[in-house]
Amino acid sequence: MSIFIDRDTRLLVQGITGREGRFHADRCRRYGTRIVAGVTPGKGGSEVDGTPVFNTVAEAVRKARANTSMILVPPPFAADAIMEAADAGIGLVVCITEGIPLFDMLRVRSFLRLTGCRLIGPNCPGLITPGVCKVGIMPGPIHTPGPVGVISRSGTLTYEVVHQLSRHGLGQSTCIGIGGDPVVGTSFLDCLQAFAEDPQTRGLVLVGEIGGSAEEEAARWIRDHLDMPVVGFIAGLTAPPGRRMGHAGAIVSGSGGTAAAKIRAMRDCGIHVCEDLGDFGGFCARVFHDLAPEIVFGQDKASPPDNTTADSFSARKKS
Amino acid sequence: MKLHEYQAKELLARYGLPVPEGRVAENVESGLQAADRLGYPVAIKAQVHAGGRGKAGGVQLARDRDEAREALASILGMTLRTAQTGGQGCRVRRVLVEQGVEICHEFYISILPDRASGTMMIIGSTEGGTDIEAVAARTPEKISRIHVDPFAGLQPFHIRRLAFELDLNECQEKQFFDLLRNLYRAVTENDLLLAEINPLVFTAADTFLLLDAKVEVDSSALFRHRDLAALRDDTDRDPLELEAGKYRLNYIRLDGNIGTMVNGAGLAMATMDLIKRAGAAPANFLDVGGGANAVMIEHGFRILLADPRVKAILINIFGGILRCDVLARGVVAAARATAIDMPVVVRMEGTNVEEGRRILAGSNLALVTAVDLRDAAEKIADIAGGL
Numbered sequence: 001m002s003i004f005i006d007r008d009t010r011l012l013v014q015g016i017t018g019r020e021g022r023f024h025a026d027r028c029r030r031y032g033t034r035i036v037a038g039v040t041p042g043k044g045g046s047e048v049d050g051t052p053v054f055n056t057v058a059e060a061v062r063k064a065r066a067n068t069s070m071i072l073v074p075p076p077f078a079a080d081a082i083m084e085a086a087d088a089g090i091g092l093v094v095c096i097t098e099g100i101p102l103f104d105m106l107r108v109r110s111f112l113r114l115t116g117c118r119l120i121g122p123n124c125p126g127l128i129t130p131g132v133c134k135v136g137i138m139p140g141p142i143h144t145p146g147p148v149g150v151i152s153r154s155g156t157l158t159y160e161v162v163h164q165l166s167r168h169g170l171g172q173s174t175c176i177g178i179g180g181d182p183v184v185g186t187s188f189l190d191c192l193q194a195f196a197e198d199p200q201t202r203g204l205v206l207v208g209e210i211g212g213s214a215e216e217e218a219a220r221w222i223r224d225h226l227d228m229p230v231v232g233f234i235a236g237l238t239a240p241p242g243r244r245m246g247h248a249g250a251i252v253s254g255s256g257g258t259a260a261a262k263i264r265a266m267r268d269c270g271i272h273v274c275e276d277l278g279d280f281g282g283f284c285a286r287v288f289h290d291l292a293p294e295i296v297f298g299q300d301k302a303s304p305p306d307n308t309t310a311d312s313f314s315a316r317k318k319s
Numbered sequence: 320m321k322l323h324e325y326q327a328k329e330l331l332a333r334y335g336l337p338v339p340e341g342r343v344a345e346n347v348e349s350g351l352q353a354a355d356r357l358g359y360p361v362a363i364k365a366q367v368h369a370g371g372r373g374k375a376g377g378v379q380l381a382r383d384r385d386e387a388r389e390a391l392a393s394i395l396g397m398t399l400r401t402a403q404t405g406g407q408g409c410r411v412r413r414v415l416v417e418q419g420v421e422i423c424h425e426f427y428i429s430i431l432p433d434r435a436s437g438t439m440m441i442i443g444s445t446e447g448g449t450d451i452e453a454v455a456a457r458t459p460e461k462i463s464r465i466h467v468d469p470f471a472g473l474q475p476f477h478i479r480r481l482a483f484e485l486d487l488n489e490c491q492e493k494q495f496f497d498l499l500r501n502l503y504r505a506v507t508e509n510d511l512l513l514a515e516i517n518p519l520v521f522t523a524a525d526t527f528l529l530l531d532a533k534v535e536v537d538s539s540a541l542f543r544h545r546d547l548a549a550l551r552d553d554t555d556r557d558p559l560e561l562e563a564g565k566y567r568l569n570y571i572r573l574d575g576n577i578g579t580m581v582n583g584a585g586l587a588m589a590t591m592d593l594i595k596r597a598g599a600a601p602a603n604f605l606d607v608g609g610g611a612n613a614v615m616i617e618h619g620f621r622i623l624l625a626d627p628r629v630k631a632i633l634i635n636i637f638g639g640i641l642r643c644d645v646l647a648r649g650v651v652a653a654a655r656a657t658a659i660d661m662p663v664v665v666r667m668e669g670t671n672v673e674e675g676r677r678i679l680a681g682s683n684l685a686l687v688t689a690v691d692l693r694d695a696a697e698k699i700a701d702i703a704g705g706l
Contacts, residue, residue, distance in 0.1 A: 020610075075539060075542075076542055100539060101537050101539045101540035102432055102510070102539070102540075103432070103507065103510050103540065106432055106438070106469040107469055107470060109437040110469055110470035111470065125639075137609070137639065137640060138639060139639045142669070152585070154583060154586065155583045155585065155586075155639070156582050156585065156609070156637040156639060157583060157586040157589050159586075159637045159639055159669065160589070160637050160692070163637070163668060182432075182434035183432075207585070209584075209585050209588060212435070233589075235585050235586075236588040236589075237592045237595065238573075238591045238595045238600075238601060239588055239591070239604075240571075259592075275592075275596070276593075276596060277589045277592070277593055277692055278593060278691070278693030278695070278696045279693060
């Protein structure tokens with residue numbers, strides 16, 4: 001099991017004829033993702049690496065039965081691409097594009113409320129269910145299947161965290177990067193709720209950064225609703241206030257949004273906060289071992305104990 | 320991207336918003352001419368990208384020509400240090416000379432997108448002309464917040480509610496309707512991340528006037544606002560930050576002495592934190608981005624070396640799209656082109672890491688290789704201890 005993507009994912013890539021689009025579509029295909037269509041207006045009828053290209057998302061849905069879309073189009077066209085996908089009945093849209101104007105995203109968010117579509121991103125690495133399906137730009141080989149769910153606002157920082165988890169024998173159920181922009185389609189909270197319903201996920205890693213208050217809200221929800229061990233990490237303890245640190249969302253304004261405040265809020269809600277990124281994997285191994293010894297495969301990932309199959313545990317959401 | 324006050328007022332005036340008559344001057348003589356033409360009293364206001372100008376002496380009133388000359392001479396060329404400029408302050412190259420106004424009442428109005436709710440937020444207060452954050456902290460009941468759905472847009476009831484909460488009289492309310500509609504239109508049509516009018520004054524002549532205006536444009540939307548893009552003024556900015564911008568590198572200068580180069584903003588921040596934990600201080604934030612190539616890496620490296628405070632460098636790359644062999648080639652090229660006289664710790668992981676390590680090892684450069692982040696932190700701690 002996993003959240004949002006699985007064996008039934010039929011992926012469409014919007015912008016597949018671009019350099020980035022083609023490169024990442026190919027990487028996803030090699031990972032095992034079923035890529036059923038590409039969309040580039042005006043290039044319908046052609047093929048990219050064996051994948052049929054359509055002019056519109058509606059056509060790709062009708063003819064190739066796409067149910068998920070990954071968007072890699074330039075920022076001026078990205079909001080339109082998201083809304084086109086939602087309008088055509090796509091259930092999950094993953095927008096990788098960075099630098100979409102904020103007002104475009106406000107309109108997109110209002111528009112999506114009228115549809116049943118979930119948006120992940122923009123400005124995100126996408127998501128991956130290790131060993132099954134990759135919808136994003138993350139390097140596949142660092143991931144291993146397992147019981148830990150990962151939610152993050154960053155790209156490469158998530159890779160670092162996942163790499164350390166894998167090295168300590170902690171496989172992942174689904175890893176999801178929600179994006180570094182101030183307005184994103186899917187929040188920490190949405191992901192937490194989905195992970196809580198997933199029987200495979202028995203531990204969570206939450207990677208946040210300065211700015212906004214999403215981490216604090218997530219922490220409160222975890223305290224009130226979630227009964228599984230959670231490890232948190234917050235980047236930006238040394239960030240100066242008022243400066244935008246790369247991500248449009250990462251700015252400390254006034255006394256809100258600081259790393260110290262977020263860490264405090266997380267600890268108050270029972271989350272195990274790791275402050276040393278160099279020891280993240282070891283920290284997780286200790287926490288997940290103490291709180292749920294059955295989920296840790298041990299340092300040697302080649303020999304997982306027999307009782308770690310997903311179906312021997314049920315989701316542990318508080319009623 | 321922040322606009323200067325005079326640029327913001329020109330933009331807002333195009334939307335029919337009432338602003339005081341004023342002129343920009345870059346020297347005392349042209350400032351005096353402007354003041355003469357406007358008639359005394361006048362306000363003389365430093366044009367810099369920072370709030371808190373008034374307290375720092377950057378805004379002065381002049382009742383006559385002599386006072387105007389004195390004010391112009393003291394403001395033009397001064398180095399303004401406010402809470403927002405940082406320690407080094409910024410030099411005043413331009414002033415806005417404005418007609419004096421007889422004020423009856425001062426309000427506060429701003430419109431900005433609210434990230435949490437995904438709506439447009441209008442903030443209003445009767446406590447204009449002061450530090451609005453202090454008002455919000457001390458007397459939160461004096462702050463009105465109206466949320467507007469960006470799809471449906473501003474409706475009459477939004478304005479009516481705000482007018483009642485600000486206790487406007489009938490004469491004010493009618494003007495306020497037009498004013499708010501126009502301001503909202505200016506914000507949405509120009510991708511403004513902030514339009515803050517503080518104060519919005521009601522004058523003795525029974526009209527509203529935007530006495531000050533702070534406007535910030537969404538940099539990501541400049542592709543569709545060529546006119547606004549042309550208003551960029553980088554003279555206040557750090558020269559190394561400007562240089563980095565040319566190569567699409569995301570660089571922010573800090574106070575420490577360990578230079579860093581990282582791919583990805585989150586990992587870059589986490590790497591700064593790691594340096595701090597190791598007992599040292601980061602000299603900068605430098606995110607080369609996911610799609611960096613060898614040339615960008617080379618420029619990034621040069622920018623780090625150009626900062627005289629940098630005594631050691633930590634390069635931390637998690638190769639995904641950016642492959643480790645590409646990074647290694649960039650580092651080697653930059654190191655060959657520049658004489659490096661400081662320790663450089665390189666930690667890389669991910670795509671093509673073996674090839675990258677081979678390139679670094681074969682370069683005969685004195686680079687320190689770290690196998691993982693913990694190792695990198697220990698090596699930085701050792702180096703920092705010896706500085």
